[in-house]
Amino acid sequence: MHCADAVTCTPGLVGGILLVAALAAVHAAEDSWMFDAHSHSARGLDLERVIARMDAAGVGKIVLFARRQGTDEEVLGLHAKHPGRVVPAVGFQNPGWLQQSARFVDEVEGKLASGRFRWMGELLLRHYGVPELRAPDYDIPPDSELLGKVLALSARYGVPLTIHHEAEPGDIEAFRRALRQAPQALVVWAHWCGRATPEDARRFLGEFANLHCDLGASHPGRRYGREKNPLVDEAERLQPAWRALIMAFPDRFLAAVDAVDPAHYDHYEAWVKGLRRVIAQLPPEVRGKLAFENAERLLGKWKGGSPGAK
């Protein structure tokens, strides 16, 4: 019997079983590996519980943004205990950013220079109030001088920056001008490109090669996910225009859960399952990109804590 390799060489039933086993392994790898590129820590959250929820949900890695008096140091502490699981981020949901303090941006740079942080966010620009989370309205204009400085830091250190900015007429053009100032910045536009229309999202992704979008809070069980230009319908079917956009830019979308407050981690497993069902509607070669490869590639852009002279 002539045979090209071990699997095809193995006769009949045994070969079939081996092939099925190999395919199952590939399938299991897709199913079990997910990189949650956007969730949060907060005061009152037992961070070890985050790891337990990740284990239950089959999430390998998470980016944690401190908010609501959660601290970057706590996230670093969790990273020290679980270095392969937790990506330490410099948090922006604090008075330093929200009150546009120049000193805060200096502190951000100090943290990036320390070489201990690998992501930044969630930086809020236009943000609708979320009563159920007691989160107020914010309207920090995209032409904020401090945003320009943070974008420059992202470019200089090769550290991704997750931005929450609702795409709205007017503001979206100001956002475009800000991105044009720093085309090397690694921007992740949270919530499927700021819940833009798929047409606007397409124009932005076409113009900015370093722009990515995450899928955080898209689950149909969350009001936020249904409110504006939803990614999926009530039955979790990926909307055709978004599917077409992901297929046109398969390297630019990141899986993300967006667990915001401690109670959200009760739903973490269900939300991850929903996200997997959405990603499963894409061709096999695209699923792994969204589930983890794109986020890993972004992490790989890191230039270290001392990327040369300013």
Ligand SMILES: [Zn+2]
């Ligand atoms: Zn957000």
